[in-house]
Amino acid sequence: MNKLAALIIGFIVFVFSQNVNAEQDWKAEFDDICSKTNYAMSLTKDEIKSLIKRCDNLKPAIEKLDESAKKVYLKRLQMCRDMFVFTLESKEQTEK
Amino acid sequence: MKKLFFVLFLILVFAGITLAQVGMKKKRPLPQEYGRSIINNYSEKAGMSPVVFDHWLHRAKFTCRLCHVDIAFAMKTGGTDIKAADNIKGFYCGACHNGKMEHGERKVFEACSKKITQDDARRCDRCHSVGKTVRKEYDFAEFTAKFPKERLGNGIDWEKAEVDGYIKPIDFIEGVSTKRPSFVIQKDFSLAAKVEGLPDIVFSHKKHTVWNGCEVCHPEIFLGVKKGATKYSMIEIFEGKFCGVCHRTVAFPMTDCQRCHTKPVQ
Numbered sequence: 001m002n003k004l005a006a007l008i009i010g011f012i013v014f015v016f017s018q019n020v021n022a023e024q025d026w027k028a029e030f031d032d033i034c035s036k037t038n039y040a041m042s043l044t045k046d047e048i049k050s051l052i053k054r055c056d057n058l059k060p061a062i063e064k065l066d067e068s069a070k071k072v073y074l075k076r077l078q079m080c081r082d083m084f085v086f087t088l089e090s091k092e093q094t095e096k
Numbered sequence: 097m098k099k100l101f102f103v104l105f106l107i108l109v110f111a112g113i114t115l116a117q118v119g120m121k122k123k124r125p126l127p128q129e130y131g132r133s134i135i136n137n138y139s140e141k142a143g144m145s146p147v148v149f150d151h152w153l154h155r156a157k158f159t160c161r162l163c164h165v166d167i168a169f170a171m172k173t174g175g176t177d178i179k180a181a182d183n184i185k186g187f188y189c190g191a192c193h194n195g196k197m198e199h200g201e202r203k204v205f206e207a208c209s210k211k212i213t214q215d216d217a218r219r220c221d222r223c224h225s226v227g228k229t230v231r232k233e234y235d236f237a238e239f240t241a242k243f244p245k246e247r248l249g250n251g252i253d254w255e256k257a258e259v260d261g262y263i264k265p266i267d268f269i270e271g272v273s274t275k276r277p278s279f280v281i282q283k284d285f286s287l288a289a290k291v292e293g294l295p296d297i298v299f300s301h302k303k304h305t306v307w308n309g310c311e312v313c314h315p316e317i318f319l320g321v322k323k324g325a326t327k328y329s330m331i332e333i334f335e336g337k338f339c340g341v342c343h344r345t346v347a348f349p350m351t352d353c354q355r356c357h358t359k360p361v362q
Contacts (some may be wrong), residue, residue, distance in 0.1 A: 028134075031274045037310055039280045068182040075168045079311045085314040 026061040030073065033058065034080040040087040049089045055081040127251040128152060128236035133173040137226055142180075146226040149345045152250050153234050156257075157199060158192075159267040159311035160342075167191045171316065171341055189223070191272050199266075203234075245309040249348045255303065278304055283330065290329075292357040295357045300350040317341050 131151030183190035195206030
């Protein structure tokens with residue numbers, strides 16, 4: 001009986017920690033991507049393209065958040081993405 | 097009696113023609129009202145007064161970037177879908193107005209909460225104050241008394257106020273903001289004035305990025321990636337587009353011509 005209780009508690013802790021990790025994962029990825037907007041102009045085109053792709057990959061994780069967090073972070077992610085697209089286009093225009 | 101009606105009729109016709117020709121002069125806002133936003137997405141529907149948001153107080157304490165990028169407030173009044181539930185969860189106004197954050201020696205009051213008591217109702221009125229006489233914690237004249245003055249807008253030279261140490265706008269909130277390295281500031285440039293005799297415009301990237309960062313302006317407001325790619329006129333700016341997004345509502349107004357039309361970049 002004790003073993004069963006320990007297993008259940010262990011399972012609950014495991015599920016909870018997975019959720020916490022998942023939350024930390026998307027936030028860490030978000031912060032890492034958006035921390036680069038300040039110096040986007042000094043990145044290479046490939047680096048910027050990679051950041052845009054990372055924005056797109058992150059979007060589904062943010063869409064799973066609750067209404068308030070989703071609303072705020074989708075807008076913030078979009079702003080970062082738009083900034084990278086803008087920078088990329090700027091670089092391409094300059095090369096022409 | 098017929099004569100009286102005729103005279104009234106003439107007065108109305110005359111007034112109509114006059115107004116149609118010259119329009120109604122827009123009242124210039126008082127310094128403390130300049131930049132004020134009335135937010136009413138859900139307030140009245142929820143039986144509350146709309147929110148009065150004073151830009152002058154918030155801009156003195158926080159950078160534009162902090163609120164419009166990190167907290168995700170839209171650049172247009174009513175453009176943010178703020179709900180009390182969002183504030184309670186620590187988003188939008190609730191990012192600071194959470195009853196925990198300290199600014200200077202003051203604790204920032206909680207914006208919205210689930211349980212409402214008699215005291216809370218008074219607290220609600222601090223923001224939901226349209227049509228109410230609410231004693232504000234900060235008085236504009238008192239707060240800005242020593243600040244360097246300017247002619248228009250709030251009547252304050254905000255830039256100099258920061259240089260002189262009267263304000264120190266915060267640009268980072270732990271748990272909300274993204275840690276960023278310092279800026280790689282893009283070059284300043286000049287834009288040729290379209291009217292002969294009018295000095296060229298100096299655009300300083302440095303001055304704009306210090307409070308705005310990059311994302312506030314690009315690409316939402318200024319889409320063109322190459323200098324001169326975005327064509328705009330003073331009419332569009334006065335309509336609230338491009339520079340007019342801020343320099344008509346919060347930053348110094350465009351009627352202060354010589355602050356932009358100054359001289360070619362040295």
